[in-house]
Amino acid sequence: MQTLLDFIPRAYAASKTTEETHAAPGISGATTTAPVAHSEAPGIHISIKAEELFRIGDFPVTNGLFLSLIILVFMGGGAMLLGRKLSLIPGKLQNAAEAILGGTLSVMDNILGSRRQSERYLPLIGTIFFVVLFSNWLGLFPGVGSIMLYEGNPPTGGAPLFRAPSSDLNFTLALAIVTVIATNILGAVAIGIGPHIGKFLNFRSPIGFFVGILEFVSECARIISFSFRLFGNIFAGEVLLVVISFLLPYLVPLPFYFLEVFVGFIQAFIFAMLALVFIGMAVQEHEAAH
Amino acid sequence: MNELLSQLGIDWRLLLSQAVNFGLLVIILTFFAYKPLLRLMKERERKIKEGLAKAEEAEAQLKEAHTLKIQKLKEADAEALTVLQQADARAKAFELKCVETAKQKEAELVANAERLAKAEQEKVEQEMRREAVTLVKEALVKTVELNPKAVDEALITRAVEQVARANK
Numbered sequence: 001m002q003t004l005l006d007f008i009p010r011a012y013a014a015s016k017t018t019e020e021t022h023a024a025p026g027i028s029g030a031t032t033t034a035p036v037a038h039s040e041a042p043g044i045h046i047s048i049k050a051e052e053l054f055r056i057g058d059f060p061v062t063n064g065l066f067l068s069l070i071i072l073v074f075m076g077g078g079a080m081l082l083g084r085k086l087s088l089i090p091g092k093l094q095n096a097a098e099a100i101l102g103g104t105l106s107v108m109d110n111i112l113g114s115r116r117q118s119e120r121y122l123p124l125i126g127t128i129f130f131v132v133l134f135s136n137w138l139g140l141f142p143g144v145g146s147i148m149l150y151e152g153n154p155p156t157g158g159a160p161l162f163r164a165p166s167s168d169l170n171f172t173l174a175l176a177i178v179t180v181i182a183t184n185i186l187g188a189v190a191i192g193i194g195p196h197i198g199k200f201l202n203f204r205s206p207i208g209f210f211v212g213i214l215e216f217v218s219e220c221a222r223i224i225s226f227s228f229r230l231f232g233n234i235f236a237g238e239v240l241l242v243v244i245s246f247l248l249p250y251l252v253p254l255p256f257y258f259l260e261v262f263v264g265f266i267q268a269f270i271f272a273m274l275a276l277v278f279i280g281m282a283v284q285e286h287e288a289a290h
Numbered sequence: 291m292n293e294l295l296s297q298l299g300i301d302w303r304l305l306l307s308q309a310v311n312f313g314l315l316v317i318i319l320t321f322f323a324y325k326p327l328l329r330l331m332k333e334r335e336r337k338i339k340e341g342l343a344k345a346e347e348a349e350a351q352l353k354e355a356h357t358l359k360i361q362k363l364k365e366a367d368a369e370a371l372t373v374l375q376q377a378d379a380r381a382k383a384f385e386l387k388c389v390e391t392a393k394q395k396e397a398e399l400v401a402n403a404e405r406l407a408k409a410e411q412e413k414v415e416q417e418m419r420r421e422a423v424t425l426v427k428e429a430l431v432k433t434v435e436l437n438p439k440a441v442d443e444a445l446i447t448r449a450v451e452q453v454a455r456a457n458k
Contacts, residue, residue, distance in 0.1 A: 049299020059303055065311075072311050076318040083322035086330050088337070094327075101327055119328055123320040131315060165308070169298050174308035 044246050045148070046239055050168040051159035053149065063160050064168030067144065071134050071165065104129065111273070111280050121279055124182055128175065129272035132166060136234055136264030139164020140257060145238065166234035166267070169227060176226035179275045180219055187282030196282075222278070226271065233267050 050064030082097055090098060104126055108118035138144060143162065150158040165171040188196040200216045202208035237260040244253045295301075434441045 049297070050304075059307075060301065062299070062304060065304055065307060068308060068311055072315055075315055076322075079319050079322040083326050086326050088330065088334055097323065097327060098331060101324070102331070122328070123316055123324050126324060127312070127316045127319050130319075131312060168304075168308075169300050170304035171308045173300060174305045175312060177305070178309050178312055 044242055045145075045158070045160065046242060047159075048235070050163050050170065053159065053161070062168065062170070063163035064165050064171055067138060067162045068135065068165035068168075068171055070162075071131065071138065075130065075134065101126070107273075108276060111276050113280075113284075117280075121186070121276065124179075124186075125272050125276050125279070128179065128275055129268050132175070132230065132271050133265060133268035135165040135171065136268055137261065138162075139167060139234060139238060140241075140260055140264070145242070164234055164238065166230055166264075167238050169231050172227040172231040173223070175230075175271070176223045179226060179271075179278075180223050183275065183278045183282065184219070186279055190282050222274075226274065230267055230271055233263055237263055 050062035052060045052062050053066055054061050082093060085091065086094060101122075105115065105118045105122065108122065108125060109115055112118050112121065141162075144164060145160045145162065147161045148158040149161055184196065198212075200212045200219075202212040241253060241256055241260060244256050430441070
């Protein structure tokens with residue numbers, strides 16, 4: 001069967017996955033049996049899926065998950081640190097956090113139409129935005145994708161220790177599923193469970209029934225569009241940077257790095273805004289019903 | 291389908307762990323960042339609004355106080371003028387009264403002085419009269435000592451005249 005990897009030009013992505021058993025150096029007590037992707041061309045390592053670093057029992061820990069855990073610790077720790085130092089006269093960190101939060105709320109106000117609604121949905125939308133943003137930008141950090149774990153002596157194969165979570169479909173798909181489920185739950189809370197399910201199961205007329213099926217299909221399509229849009233953009237950006245860095249390593253990749261910083265922001269913004277628009281639609285239906 | 295998912299690296303366990311990661315982050319950020327920050331921002335906004343309202347109130351009060359001050363100053367000026375006028379009038383009245391009193395006292399003093407002078411004059415006159423009698427007496431005594439007969443004759447003459455007048 002032709003795989004997705006076969007569509008990536010062989011010059012910089014002629015890779016295939018191999019099942020290898022290796023000990024992950026640097027991570028104590030971790031042994032892994034993992035599919036590791038490596039390129040045939042020396043110096044380039046491109047894998048469409050996140051590589052397994054080690055296993056905890058039967059649970060595989062991939063480099064994408066590893067970095068997303070680091071993001072969890074980093075953001076969670078930062079939030080706790082910020083939460084402890086809050087005061088009416090803000091410091092630099094609190095000032096920056098308030099400015100960012102204020103900006104986010106202003107953007108949300110434009111879509112939802114009221115500050116109360118914005119504050120209600122801020123935890124979900126804000127977290128989506130910041131998680132995706134950090135996931136995108138951390139992929140551009142030096143060391144991400146370039147620090148490799150090798151096994152054996154002499155070392156062979158190898159997998160990057162870190163991988164941007166946004167270039168791992170598990171992350172983008174999980175985020176998309178959570179977003180769509182959350183949108184439906186919030187919609188049900190807003191207009192009631194019956195009317196909300198009635199959007200998908202409408203037996204009042206054949207057209208209504210068909211529209212209901214379309215609604216359901218559109219929900220599934222949202223999951224796919226959410227996840228693949230983010231994954232495609234970030235993964236493509238990483239591939240672009242790898243190839244440019246391989247072909248012309250000095251100065252030339254710099255504009256592309258700036259481009260990827262911008263793309264990372266835009267993708268996070270798009271993801272959060274689409275989620276917000278879907279939630280907003282549910283809320284507006286609720287308001288229209290009253 | 292399984293092969294496609296495998297090629298894309300999709301694993302339900304990883305999906306679930308990523309979803310749990312995200313859920314944890316939502317909870318942590320909500321309770322440690324969003325809610326406290328929003329509460330604080332609202333609190334600050336409320337305080338700023340209160341402060342602005344108080345500032346406006348204080349400004350209005352200041353204006354009122356300024357107006358009141360000007361009004362009070364005007365009133366004080368007017369009152370001071372009245373007090374001055376009254377004091378002036380009282381001073382003039384007092385001056386007149388003082389002059390009157392002084393004149394009365396002057397008259398009394400003059401009268402008293404005249405009375406004293408008159409008494410003194412009378413006293414001096416009596417003294418002079420007494421001295422004159424004494425002198426006359428002394429003169430008579432000396433005269434009698436020089437010529438007692440002449441005195442006797444004069445006394446006899448006088449006694450005769452008195453008897454004669456009494457007999458008439």
